[in-house]
Amino acid sequence: MPRSKPYQPLVLRLLHGVNALLVIGAVITGFLVYDSWDGRFGKLALTKANRDLIDIHGTFGFFIFFIALPIFVIYCFSAGKSRLIQGDTLAKLSEVGKPIWWYTLQRIANTAMLIAGILAVISGKFQDENWLPNGELNHVWYYAHLIAWAIVVFALAIHLLMSVKVGGLPLLLSMFDVKYRPEDSPKLWREKVTNFFRR
Template identity: 40%
Template sequence: MPRPYQPSLLRLLHGATALPVPLAWLTGLLVYSRYDGRFGRLPFTLSGEWIDIHGTVGVLLWPLALLFAFYALTAGRLRLRQPANAFVLVALVMAVGSGKLMDEDWLRDGQFHHLVYSVHLFTWLLIALAVTLHLVAVLQRGGLPLARSMASLSLRPGDLPSHWAAQILRSIRSRP
């Protein structure tokens, strides 16, 4: 079986997006535990401005997620036929989008009734589920070689940064 290969632009955008996701998830958990905690709290508190830290990770994440979503919907659209890939993209966009609509003072002021906050809490669960399913699906489909192909640094001829614009344009032009 040939070694799986992922296009370099996909690897760059996927990595740049996937790395901050666990950070956003964990800092979100700390924020929830400290300020909300209606469904339970962590048995410890970590000092720190976690709302600001979580917000900073979110600010970093949303332009990356936007670029990645654009790539996935254009050059990567065939991969989205895998339900777990499509699901994790939807969960990411929902989490980042609802986070963008949050007001950072809501939790400090004890305002838990906002619909956007409920959606954001729900997407926190959704992203954990979606990333887990995504990883299981990747491992089931191609095992460790497929998972590793996303972190590989190898480049094929014709897949250099100078080819990225043409790859996107080609995928847009060849849209059915």
């Protein structure tokens, strides 16, 4: 029997895609900032210490903080909430090995990814662009931001592994598919948003 292809709502694909790109961009530029100005916990020395890197990273952070993540969070807690932690999550965790157990783990991984991103942007907002150039490497918020980076990388690994486990490569690819169904057409967005606020 041909297996039906997984389908993701268009709005989810757009919001998720923008967030995934920006967060991965922040992870890479953030690492380069650390690697060039700090490097106390291991170092690849890929780039020379350079203020532009901090600015580029700040720009990624800015867009995630003010635009991409807030809109995605609103989406996830409304239209997308069936893919996040549910009220019965604890009960379902006892059904070890059954499909629902894996779905539950995946929903926990999705939620963890969201929380990791939120931790990174909040701690990011407490950074000062002059700390590293001034050699001030011991600010508590700087350490918090480094830890947030590690949490994002870890959460992303689990998020991808769980998605592959539950739906394989077709599920991963479905998140980046560009085709959409008629009922998902952007022509209907205005109506849907109006209905959302009327509820």
